[in-house]
Amino acid sequence: MIDTHCHIYLPQFQQDLTDVLDRAAQAGITDIMMPAIDFGSLEQMDELAHPRIRFHKMAGVHPCDINGTAERLGKRVLEHGDAGEIIAIGETGLDYYWSKDHIDAQQQSLREHCQAAKMLDKPVILHNRESTKDLLDIIEEQQDGRLRGIWHCFNGTPEQGRRALDLGLYLGIGGVVTFKNAGVDRVVAGLPPDRLVLETDAPYLAPVPKRGKRNEPSFIKYTAQKLSELFGISLEETDRITTENARRLFRL
DSSP states (O other), rough: OOESSTTTSSSSGTHHHHHHHHHHHHOOOOEEOOOOTTTTHHHHHHHHOOOTTTEEEEEOGGGGOOOOOOOTHHHHHHHHSSSEEEEEEEEEEEETOOTTHHHHHHHHHHHHHHHHHHHHTTEEEEESSSSSHHHHHHHHOOSSSSEEETTTTTOOHHHHHHHHHHEEEEEEOOOOOOOTTHHHHHHHTSSGGEEEOOOOOSSSOOHHHHHTTTOGGGGHHHHHHHHHHHHTOOHHHHHHHHHHHHHHHHHH
């Protein structure tokens, strides 16, 4: 299995990182994709190593870290994203939940990240909270046949999901699909499995039955089990499909 979105480099894992990674390997995790929060994240990512897990770095600035102008941000994303070890651009996107004070700067940042992703021929990883219409409108504006990426932590409506797919995005499925009252499971059940990828967003959004605890990569098995139930296929088939999807998108 591939965890396509995991902040394993954050301080929440410092005390027991080796144990967390051992559990991930035992659960079948082969690759962990690490989205950046800011450019300082890259140095933290460099400290990670495990004999059975491959780590993949992304470069970008989280929308909640855009506190003013996005001027010159695109140039910095290009400079960092052009490194050979950078597998994707992000995470970027929009977040209107925490603050509506810098919406224009967030939107400009998203455009800069999308343009960098196209120039570098790498996927863009999209954060979205209470901003779906604006996010998809900007993706449509930026889509010229070269843009590909993931709507991370997908929790949209069927219509929004189909629009995202039509725009060339994959959908990141994490712990929210296991939440009983979220309704995400019903939406996901009506979407094509060949455009879904597994993610944890660890240390956040742990799936049932670990909800409320610190999330970690090994918990991805619970999300995979839920997808197996929704599509009426075996866990092995779910693993195969989502792994192939991730490999295709990231060109592993």
